[in-house]
Amino acid sequence: MEENNNNTNNDFLRGLSREERAEIMKCGTAVDLKRGAVLFRQGEPATRTFLVLEGRLKLAKLHEEGKEFLVRYIGPGELTSMIAVLQNREYPVTATAVGATLVAGWDRKRMMELMSEYPELTFNMLHHALERLEELQSRYLELHAEQVEQRVARSLLRIMRQSGRKSGDEIVIDFPISRQELADYTGTTLYTVSRTLSAWEKKGWVRSQSGRIIIVDPHALVLFSEKI
Amino acid sequence: MEENNNNTNNDFLRGLSREERAEIMKCGTAVDLKRGAVLFRQGEPATRTFLVLEGRLKLAKLHEEGKEFLVRYIGPGELTSMIAVLQNREYPVTATAVGATLVAGWDRKRMMELMSEYPELTFNMLHHALERLEELQSRYLELHAEQVEQRVARSLLRIMRQSGRKSGDEIVIDFPISRQELADYTGTTLYTVSRTLSAWEKKGWVRSQSGRIIIVDPHALVLFSEKI
DNA sequence: CGACGCATTGACAGGGCTCAATTTAAGTGG
DNA sequence: CCACTTAAATTGAGCCCTGTCAATGCGTCG
Structure with missing residues (x-):
């Protein structure tokens, strides 16, 4: 856990020179998002792929009638809506800005050109997709095999690793997450999350502020989280 | 649902000419698997990427102490252990031959060479990874949002679409699946699956043979499966 | 034919979801 | 800065789905 909160290994532009990066960024369009703004919505035709430059996006998938699955939070350097490079797809999730967020977007045609000009891009995307696939496989297994409290612990740790910031001895997740969101991430209800966090607060494991x-x-x- | 049972759009070699395919296949090593044989095991260092040529592999992920998650069955044209193209990884799942199965394997170095020589390969891999990612996201949401019986229905339909074969008016999944396996695929127990299938058999929706x-x-x- | 694995069915209990009622915190306008 | 409004969090009580355990049945194969 480092000081900065961009501890991802999934930099879309990894392996490219300064000049190449500039070239790539030049043909993208920048989008500035206010807190809570929706970048794209689940079910809409997926036209563009986006790269987070500053801030954070929340990716969530909605189930007909109610329940929501919080897929993940992504930060600077990370890509979303890679699916848009395939033809005639819909966004499988909704992307919302957690705070003020800056992203760059490329449409399918442009992205395909970039991918064939800079093969590293395709490889970086593959890399990213594979890591997420593996993470999801683990989460799926956990969702079925483990008890809620254990899963809430894993969720907190995952989010901490992806977006935590060290502050003295403690680690703070420096954007607001409601119990509902943590529940959506874990696959449970806000009630259970609330009870669980209360218990941990009594034990001195966590604090809400x-x-x-x-x-x-x-x-x-x-x-x-590893053994109850 | 067509006559053949290779109704996948995830052909690793798509977009390549006959000659190119031959060239690629030439530098792979063929592996012949008997029914039940293990191709690779979860946790081992991931050294090779495999392409199924004939037959079918079962990909499953094990949880410490017992429970298993059946990730999916893959057939001819489909790739597995793409993760091996990244450095120093372990197989995240175990791959077992469902029947007699023939696969081709490439080690990391060779695969990287092929990927840079034939960019289509990288793109096809990305394509495949993205589709699986989307499927898993859906399954995760369903696992949390839906009741078991509905999920068992979805599981059967998924397996049917991926490996079903039309036979008259009926669709037969032409490799044996135990209740336990269907349970592992769905995220439930063999008891619940058994009860569910019994009920459907009475209604005339399915048959076991x-x-x-x-x-x-x-x-x-x-x-x-869509609304109870 | 016996034995083994797999499937079926019943009975039971418990984890955690649901619903409801408060408490606390956050946001807003005067 | 405080009263007021609204949203989020806490906590309790009850119940239902489905997992667990146990016993029995069935089919397959040596």
């Missing part, structure tokens, strides 16, 4: 969650004792959480 | 499952009334199943 103005919508943000602070992990006081990551080690205890890790132990708990 | 010497380990194989026959879908008598796909339409009824679809309706049931």
Whole structure:
């Protein structure tokens, strides 16, 4: 866990020179999003692929009537809507800006040109897709095999690893997550999450502070998440 | 649903000429698997990427102590262990031959050479990874949002679409699946699957015949899977 | 024919979801 | 800065789905 909060290995532009990056960025269109703004909505025709430059996007998938699955949060350097490089697809998720967020977008045609000009891009996308695939396989298995409290612990740790920031001994997830969102991420209800976090707060493992969650004792959480 | 049972759009060699295909196949090593043989095991260092030529592989992920998640069955033209193109990975799943199965394998170095020589390969892999990612996202959501019986229906339909064969009015999944396997695919227990299939058999929606499952009334199943 | 694995069916219990009622916190306008 | 409004979080109680355990039935294969 480092000081900065962009601890991803999934940089879309990895392996490219400064000049190549500039060239690529030049043919994208920048989009500036206010907090809560929707970049694209599940079910719409997927026309563009986006790269997060600053801020954070929340990717969520909705089930008919109610329940939501929070797929993940993505930060700077990460790509979303890769599916748009395939023909005639719909966005499988909805992307919402968590805070003020800046992204760059490329339409299918342009992205295909870039991919054939810079093969690294295709490989980086593949890399990213494979990592997410593996993560999802694990989460699926956990959803079926483990009890809720254990899964809530895993969720917190995952989000912490992807977007945590060290602050003294503690690790703070520096954007607000509601119990509902953590529940959607875990595959449970806000009630269970609330009860669980209350219990952990009593034990001194976590703290909540103005919508943000602070992990006081990551080690205890890790132990708990691995075996109950 | 067509006559043949290779109704996948995920052909690894799509877009390549006969000569190119031959060239690619030439540098792979063929592996012949008996029914039940393990091609690679979860946790081992991922050294090779495999293409199914004939037969069928079952990909399953094991949870410490017991429970298993059946990720999917793959058939001719489909690739597995794409993760091996990344450095220092472990197989995230175990691959077992469902029947007699023939596969071709390439090690990381060779595959990387092929990918840079034939960019279509990288793109086809990306295509495949994205489709699987989307499918898994849906399954994850369903696992949380829907009741077991509905999910069992979806599982049967998914397997049917991926490996079904039309036989008169009925659709037969022409390799044996145990209740346990269907349960692992769905995220439930063999008991629940058994009860569910029994009920459907009474309704005339499905039939079991010497380990194989026959879908008598796909339409009824679809309706049931979409809204209870 | 016996044995083994797989499937079926019943009974039971418990994890966690649902619903409802409060409490707390956040946001807003005067 | 405070009263007011609204949203989010907490906590309790009850119940249902489905997982667990156990016993029995069935088919297949040596």
